[in-house]
Amino acid sequence: MKRRNFLRAAVIGAGVTAFGNTLSSSALAAPAQNGPSPYGPLGAADANGIQLPAGFTSRVIARSGKQVASTGYIWHSAPDGGAVFPDGTGWLYVSNSEITPGGGASAVRFDANADIVGAHRILSNTRQNCAGGAMPWGTWLSCEEIDRGFVYECAPAGPDSAAVQRLAMGRFKHEAAAADPVRKAVYLTEDVPDGCFYRFVPTTWGSLAAGTLQVLKAGTATSGSFTWATVPDPGGSPTATRNQVSGAKRFNGGEGLHYANDTAWFTTKGDNRVWQLDLANNTYELAYDDSLVTNGTAPLTGVDNVTGSASGDLFVAEDGGNMEICLITPDDIVAPFLRVTGQSASEITGPAFTPAGNRLYFSSQRGTSGSSSDGITYEVTGPFRS
Template structure:
């Protein structure tokens, strides 16, 4: 059975619900190639400087250093990785702050109609919080992108004092995480040029106090089979976690990470690739490589944060490039979904959808100023594919 049919069969057999969305992506025949977006061409920039397909609109929900709506809360600098959580009445968008020192995480609470009702801090006094991941038990893992950094488990409802440091998940230059409820494991990327891909297997699913940290082992090719090996010392000192296991596969700058239906996708910014782990049969391959795109110029470069939708589309944010979020469809097409104008000294971060799938949140980390104090957080509303 080929990869596409194998994963389609797996998806029919088991649906996964996480963070309010039922994720049912189809398999992708790697690597994706240029093609028309399912949403059509980008229209001229709107009043917020956002180029969107017809039928979509944007609004700015927060700016670094300014009060969020009428909440009285000042939005953090350098907004980075984010996620959306349903809260029973509406939803909450959480956003990391990639500054050091200071860091931490802020949250914006929305009503069921999308009105901003509150904003507050859920993690404080940490270092360079870059990406992370939402857990099925409605917690946010915020990751420090520093040597021997920590993972912090945060409550989207706050307060900041409720956040818990999770050293059992390893101390290294963390980037993103993603939960796999089938194998009861959490995958983690590492943002260094010779980084690794890890998984943490908690002793008890839903409790991150203890467990086993493992690293992916594989050959040097861009496809093949893989295994997991235990990291002897998750503390990473004196020997870094990535150097403790012989045969650990190296990835050039691990970034965003997304899991759905026996598949994990993650990005590596050093070589502009999106990798695909087929967890049902323990194989890996490329879902996207900008050096293999045809015809014409690759639309996606500076790959960074990634998220997915119920339709099976991946949304990949650019760190640099031409400041786009690009879509990779289940039928192997890559195309721009949106673009920010006048922000070439920034990067797009934190893409995340509401439970209904009709609103997308993301940030421009340095906005139009090119400074971490100039971050802008956006909402895009429109007819997203379901």
């Protein structure tokens, strides 16, 4: 099988575009195969029910329906997609709420010592806010995962009244978003079985008020070249955006999305794949497919949210499966990084690194009870590779 260019992703927190990290590249074979984790095997579950490699620890940051530390703010239900933003000497972790009605998004503020010093609402009264993405100018896109859903641009520091509906980015069953500062575009996934992959090209980079929505066109194979075509009616009525352009490539349930160094990776839950787009050369191929793992049982199932670390590792959260965050290394190895025990009716959401790259945030959307009102948001600290 031909080798692919797995570009090293220096995504600390919400993305390379948010923190301006330097990237390098390396090549390896595709798709990724089962192998030993660079962090070693998982240990026994800790007091929070999380199995981690040696040297790593976890703590609970927030619980749905409960006050966040001593802030007085009540954490939202069904925490989903998330990102980290610098905030003075500290940072903010932003998290969506995938419920209807209500939805929206909240943020937790940390100081330089990682102590929680505040929490607040950044988006209110929306529906089924699933994933989204950080923009390089410091805003959070919160996306509605409903038919003809909206994209909302939010200020991580709040207030929720600062959030703006971005109609030009199209109305469809939105999932994730990622900014590409080189081509000055924002990529978008669509969570339906016959969904498409989109890019939005703003009229003015740095403003999402106006621009052109395009859809990826390609053949039916799992690799090849692609082009972009303009979606005539981004409003998606009466014809859905995915059905307006002949030859638009279909993806089976678009989920998480991550951009770094001329490459976009995104997951599709219907066929348990991680796709890679080479945006410099307009080609695509598979980075991972559980049905193509040839050396034992595929460790990564239920692919969902995805982020990256300074070492070039992709961290892919599972929706169901055995509740793991798995990593795909630049050496083409896929392996578990952590496992959440006792929460089999939940899913892992919102993985995001701090600017320093030594803390990883994520949530268990439905916690131990399997209810949206029982979500738990965690922090993992340890010797992440750089």
